[in-house]
Amino acid sequence: MSVRHFLTVPDLSKAEVEAVLTQAVVWKARPLGSVLAGKTVALVFGKPSTRTRVSFSVGVHQLGGMPLHLSEQELQMRKSESIEDTARVLSRYVDAIVIRTFAQKDVEDLAAHASIPVINALTDDDHPCQALTDVFTIRERFPDAVGRKIVYLGDGNNVAASLAEACALTGVDLCLSVPEGCDLPPGKMASIDALAQKHGTRAWVERDPEAAVAGASALYTDVWISMGQAHDPAKVEALRPYQLNSALLAKARPDAIVLHCLPAHRGDEITDEVMDGAQSAVFDQAENRLHVQKALMAFLIGEPGA
Numbered sequence: 001m002s003v004r005h006f007l008t009v010p011d012l013s014k015a016e017v018e019a020v021l022t023q024a025v026v027w028k029a030r031p032l033g034s035v036l037a038g039k040t041v042a043l044v045f046g047k048p049s050t051r052t053r054v055s056f057s058v059g060v061h062q063l064g065g066m067p068l069h070l071s072e073q074e075l076q077m078r079k080s081e082s083i084e085d086t087a088r089v090l091s092r093y094v095d096a097i098v099i100r101t102f103a104q105k106d107v108e109d110l111a112a113h114a115s116i117p118v119i120n121a122l123t124d125d126d127h128p129c130q131a132l133t134d135v136f137t138i139r140e141r142f143p144d145a146v147g148r149k150i151v152y153l154g155d156g157n158n159v160a161a162s163l164a165e166a167c168a169l170t171g172v173d174l175c176l177s178v179p180e181g182c183d184l185p186p187g188k189m190a191s192i193d194a195l196a197q198k199h200g201t202r203a204w205v206e207r208d209p210e211a212a213v214a215g216a217s218a219l220y221t222d223v224w225i226s227m228g229q230a231h232d233p234a235k236v237e238a239l240r241p242y243q244l245n246s247a248l249l250a251k252a253r254p255d256a257i258v259l260h261c262l263p264a265h266r267g268d269e270i271t272d273e274v275m276d277g278a279q280s281a282v283f284d285q286a287e288n289r290l291h292v293q294k295a296l297m298a299f300l301i302g303e304p305g306a
Contacts, residue, residue, distance in 0.1 A: 020292070041056070049100055126158050149173045154244075155223075157222060173202040218281075221243075223265050245274055
């Protein structure tokens with residue numbers, strides 16, 4: 001069987017995404033399994049992490065495997081050893097690699113030279129595991145999610161890019177409400193448009209946040225300054241009208257939910273009353289990282305029925 005990697009959402013077909021999401025429901029109801037019995041998963045971290053580190057660690061353990069934590073500072077990768085050679089060596093020791101780092105190219109190079117599955121747990125360009133979880137959470141709240149409108153507010157970052165791809169694949173319309181200068185890269189937006197057209201969904205940009213949220217079933221936001229970026233006062237000022245607050249939430253559907261991938265900068269992109277309010281699904285969303293990633297690992301590494 002050929003080795004499968006998960007570096008961006010479109011690395012899975014629509015049918016495969018549906019299979020993973022269906023299996024995640026099973027793992028949420030029945031947490032323990034033996035899919036990864038006798039297997040070791042290397043968890044390579046170049047960025048600090050709470051949800052990614054804990055959810056993947058617990059997930060590997062609950063599936064019967066062993067998580068092996070490796071910080072990039074501990075490895076010789078990029079220092080005295082190339083990424084390519086690191087990939088070849090790790091492939092001889094472990095059964096899969098989960099990596100959270102900065103450059104998407106580093107993950108692509110690692111996967112190109114690994115003979116085991118590589119899972120992108122976050123780069124500056126993409127956050128595909130989060131995106132699958134977002135769709136799972138939306139469907140949990142709205143079983144009739146197909147055709148509903150989701151609005152992403154704020155900076156067009158890695159979370160927005162992967163969310164748009166996941167929505168396009170699963171029948172959800174996504175409106176990106178971002179100020180000028182905070183758009184997704186043109187090439188990424190073009191590929192999202194093509195994916196949406198292929199699957200009969202819509203992805204578009206609306207500058208006016210109040211117009212954007214009208215009729216929305218979910219409002220999603222993320223930090224304005226991503227990890228590793230320098231603080232930019234002008235960017236923050238441009239993003240202030242896109243803050244997810246109670247006034248903006250009131251303009252969406254009455255049953256709309258609030259999403260945030262965390263960590264949140266309360267008082268900036270989201271307010272306390274919204275994040276802690278009755279319409280917030282933020283902490284359900286955080287929990288669901290565990291269940292969806294277990295389903296993803298079962299699909300890529302183990303036997304889903306085990």
